[in-house]
Amino acid sequence: MRQPYYIQSANSEISCAGIQTIAQDELQNINSDDVAYWLIDMRIWTEGWEQLCKIRRNLAPAVYLKPVLFLIDSDTIPQEIVTASDGNIHRSSCDERILEDWVSRVEPINQWIEHLPNAKVGSDANIAFKVLRIITSRNVELEPITTIRRHSGYVYPLLEPMFGKRDTGVLETLAFLESQHLLNGRFISSAHFCSHCGSAFLNFKESCPQCSSDDIRSDELIHHFKCAYTAEMADFRTGDRLVCPKCERELKHIGVDYDKPSIVYHCNQCSHTFQDPKIMTACYNCGRTAEPEHQEARSILAYTVSAIGQNAADYGLDALFTNILDHELHLFSEHAFRDFYRIEMSRIERYKRSTSSLVMIRFHDLDKLYIKLAGKAREVFYELSTIFKTVLRQSDVITAKNETIFFVIMTETSAKHAERAAERLQEGVSALFENNLDFKPAMSVRIREIHPKLDIDAALEDFLENDN
Amino acid sequence: MIIEDLIKFITSLSPGQMVAYFWPFFLLDMTRYVFLDFIVIIFYVPRRILHRHKYQQARNLLYKERPLVSVIVPGKNEGKHIPKLADSLSKQTYKNFELVIVDDGSDDDTAVICRELEKQGKIDCFIRNEIRGGKASAANTAFRYSKGKYIVHLDADSHLALDSIETILLPFYMDNNIGAVGGDVRVANAEKDIVTRLQAIEYLKSISTGRTVSSEMGILRIIAGAHGAFRRDVLERLHGWDVGPGLDGDITLKIRKLGFRVVHEPMAICYTNVPEKFRILAKQRFRWDRSMIRFRVRKHRDILMPSANFSLTNFLASAENIFFNLVLDAKWWIYVVQMVIINPSLLGYIFLINFILYFLANVVEFIMACVLLHSSLRRKDYALAFFLPLIPIYTGLFLRTVRTYAYIMEFIHGASYYDKWNPWKVSRIAKEEKL
Ligand SMILES: [Zn+2]
Numbered sequence A: 001m002r003q004p005y006y007i008q009s010a011n012s013e014i015s016c017a018g019i020q021t022i023a024q025d026e027l028q029n030i031n032s033d034d035v036a037y038w039l040i041d042m043r044i045w046t047e048g049w050e051q052l053c054k055i056r057r058n059l060a061p062a063v064y065l066k067p068v069l070f071l072i073d074s075d076t077i078p079q080e081i082v083t084a085s086d087g088n089i090h091r092s093s094c095d096e097r098i099l100e101d102w103v104s105r106v107e108p109i110n111q112w113i114e115h116l117p118n119a120k121v122g123s124d125a126n127i128a129f130k131v132l133r134i135i136t137s138r139n140v141e142l143e144p145i146t147t148i149r150r151h152s153g154y155v156y157p158l159l160e161p162m163f164g165k166r167d168t169g170v171l172e173t174l175a176f177l178e179s180q181h182l183l184n185g186r187f188i189s190s191a192h193f194c195s196h197c198g199s200a201f202l203n204f205k206e207s208c209p210q211c212s213s214d215d216i217r218s219d220e221l222i223h224h225f226k227c228a229y230t231a232e233m234a235d236f237r238t239g240d241r242l243v244c245p246k247c248e249r250e251l252k253h254i255g256v257d258y259d260k261p262s263i264v265y266h267c268n269q270c271s272h273t274f275q276d277p278k279i280m281t282a283c284y285n286c287g288r289t290a291e292p293e294h295q296e297a298r299s300i301l302a303y304t305v306s307a308i309g310q311n312a313a314d315y316g317l318d319a320l321f322t323n324i325l326d327h328e329l330h331l332f333s334e335h336a337f338r339d340f341y342r343i344e345m346s347r348i349e350r351y352k353r354s355t356s357s358l359v360m361i362r363f364h365d366l367d368k369l370y371i372k373l374a375g376k377a378r379e380v381f382y383e384l385s386t387i388f389k390t391v392l393r394q395s396d397v398i399t400a401k402n403e404t405i406f407f408v409i410m411t412e413t414s415a416k417h418a419e420r421a422a423e424r425l426q427e428g429v430s431a432l433f434e435n436n437l438d439f440k441p442a443m444s445v446r447i448r449e450i451h452p453k454l455d456i457d458a459a460l461e462d463f464l465e466n467d468n
Numbered sequence B: 001m002i003i004e005d006l007i008k009f010i011t012s013l014s015p016g017q018m019v020a021y022f023w024p025f026f027l028l029d030m031t032r033y034v035f036l037d038f039i040v041i042i043f044y045v046p047r048r049i050l051h052r053h054k055y056q057q058a059r060n061l062l063y064k065e066r067p068l069v070s071v072i073v074p075g076k077n078e079g080k081h082i083p084k085l086a087d088s089l090s091k092q093t094y095k096n097f098e099l100v101i102v103d104d105g106s107d108d109d110t111a112v113i114c115r116e117l118e119k120q121g122k123i124d125c126f127i128r129n130e131i132r133g134g135k136a137s138a139a140n141t142a143f144r145y146s147k148g149k150y151i152v153h154l155d156a157d158s159h160l161a162l163d164s165i166e167t168i169l170l171p172f173y174m175d176n177n178i179g180a181v182g183g184d185v186r187v188a189n190a191e192k193d194i195v196t197r198l199q200a201i202e203y204l205k206s207i208s209t210g211r212t213v214s215s216e217m218g219i220l221r222i223i224a225g226a227h228g229a230f231r232r233d234v235l236e237r238l239h240g241w242d243v244g245p246g247l248d249g250d251i252t253l254k255i256r257k258l259g260f261r262v263v264h265e266p267m268a269i270c271y272t273n274v275p276e277k278f279r280i281l282a283k284q285r286f287r288w289d290r291s292m293i294r295f296r297v298r299k300h301r302d303i304l305m306p307s308a309n310f311s312l313t314n315f316l317a318s319a320e321n322i323f324f325n326l327v328l329d330a331k332w333w334i335y336v337v338q339m340v341i342i343n344p345s346l347l348g349y350i351f352l353i354n355f356i357l358y359f360l361a362n363v364v365e366f367i368m369a370c371v372l373l374h375s376s377l378r379r380k381d382y383a384l385a386f387f388l389p390l391i392p393i394y395t396g397l398f399l400r401t402v403r404t405y406a407y408i409m410e411f412i413h414g415a416s417y418y419d420k421w422n423p424w425k426v427s428r429i430a431k432e433e434k435l
């Protein structure tokens, strides 16, 4: 029988008797099969939100995929926050029966997690993959809600806590997954976003085509059939009646003795008369003004997982770069890589004849590349793999930290030669993207000569920390 | 032999008999169109030359004041003509004008064309009425949004001579009491075929010469919508145009009723495209002729009645028109009947002699037009002379038949209430109100 786990926090005491408590850093260390859901205390909802974000941003499937329930006692928590959990329990009604009831309600999610091949040991580094998995595990349509608290105007509450500031946007990630046919979208609404800052808060206003001022007024034209007098309604208005200034008759029934053939606009600034006002949009966030066609128009969709998506959620995205690279070059696990490093280091120390190098590579915008490439991603990644293949040798050992960070041990290669290899790699990558897209992923490389005093863990850690 | 017989017949007639046999020509047409024109032109041409400095003075005044002139072009489905019109306007000697186009419920791409020209700055104001309101309503819409001191009303399917705007404004600067000036209308597509050539001769006679003579005599009764200039204050007093058809003649008459002079300026030239098929021409004239009856006889019958604001020239302007069109239309049929009764065997001669008389009259009229307009005529205009022999047939048979038919239809059915220029809703009201 699975148990709920109450996430320990600094400011909340345990409010539900008999429930297990666990610290945030311990989540990975318990047997996930025992966990029914994480229970987060929302007494101070901003803190509770932090807890949720930590869980969802964890890379271990057994942690981030687990159901999360909020323990709430007020109705003032913003809508996009309360809906981000898998369910909410009101503190006043929190008793054993309710807690148990929820255990069975979230059981399908736990069973899905349990069936994953790597649920306990794996690490899902790719945000798109994480998104795919969390949607698949919930087995519901992912619907957006509108909000004025995010400048995108729409949020998918379930996904919000997964994304850190440095991650690609939620909308972009979903669009990517849809482009890969992993998700099916259903149209909800269309929306304009500021092309500069992405804000959905745009003021659409009619303005003068001559001087661009939005200080304009409009009036309806009236055509009096009898005398052919045609002028603005204001010219006809006498008290609350409409009287023709030409023939002095009162207008009675629209369509019988008069009609309204059109609407005319006037600019109060330059006194231009026109009928086709220029529509302008002003962004509430960054203040920039642009024509609507120069802003970004996007469809807002609700998403369900496709059959391919369900399969990919189980076994991984085979279009992911690491998968392709693995296929082409054979990637070692990070664990194996470290072992190789130690072997190589001992060899060098012993024979004192060889020099080998540790090369650390980071692609900075590879995430964006996924979105940009969409259906072409696989093809481009194959070419990218080929470049890796031509630069690296059979004897080199390569591993991937995640989709964007690679470590290579170049055996029998001095730092100088390794640098040249890295240059060729960089050139090859630049050429590939220059020929294909007007997009160049930035790439940073650090090279260290392997010697006994170089601590691999420290070196890699340092690279991860300091190369941003 | 025929010619010999013909000469024998003519020489056998005493002057009295001559008039008796050919009274329509001698008593009416020759007197009105040849003799009267001749007298007026004889005085007009030298005076125009002698008064050159007055025109120059007016031109100086005009350029000193440089008033804004609004060129208004109301129309339906005329979009295709607008780019060319805007282009010809941009070459005008007088530059201070605005172009106001009103699209009266077109169902083609007029709005698209005009919006584009508006964006390019070639149209100053474009108003599209989604619901068609008729010619008068469209003109009034254009007038409502025009800002100029003078309003020049043009048809879309026309273009102006380079100095046309300047020239049509000159009369306003020569006489403060002028309320409207008619511009000359000439045929743009004269070289197209025989139909357009005949109309070109007709326009030179009836508009260029005819209206100049009427204007000189103070009885001008129409400022053409195709090319007319109006003082803003005068149009404001009238609140613009009334329901058509025949709105051009109607507003001219109203301006006269206000006590203003209206004149024709033969040197302000607008070239317009005329029908190229007899069938289409017949339809056009049918419409024009019906509106003559309606507006002069029905709507403005007060002008013919002695009353407080009775004016002799206004009376004459209308009476002359009604008489020479309506009554003289009937006279021809009386004449034909008379000739058949008197001596059917002479019909052939009578016809031939009439033809020759009218041909000669047309030659004289054509020469007068040439003298009057010489500085503005082109070589190809003179070449129209070769078609003069066809004119008696064109005016005497073709136009007369159309006119008679139109008059009969108007009197029997009041058919022009259902004129295609007006939407049904407007025509219905007009008929109810007996406009
Ligand atoms: Zn303006």
Ligand SMILES: [Zn+2]
Pocket (backbone or CB within 6 Å): A224, A226, A227, A228, A229, A244, A245, A246, A247, A248, A249
């Ligand atoms: Zn009215």
Ligand SMILES: [Zn+2]
Pocket (backbone or CB within 6 Å): A194, A195, A196, A197, A198, A199, A283, A284, A285, A286, A287, A288
């Ligand atoms: Zn913005």
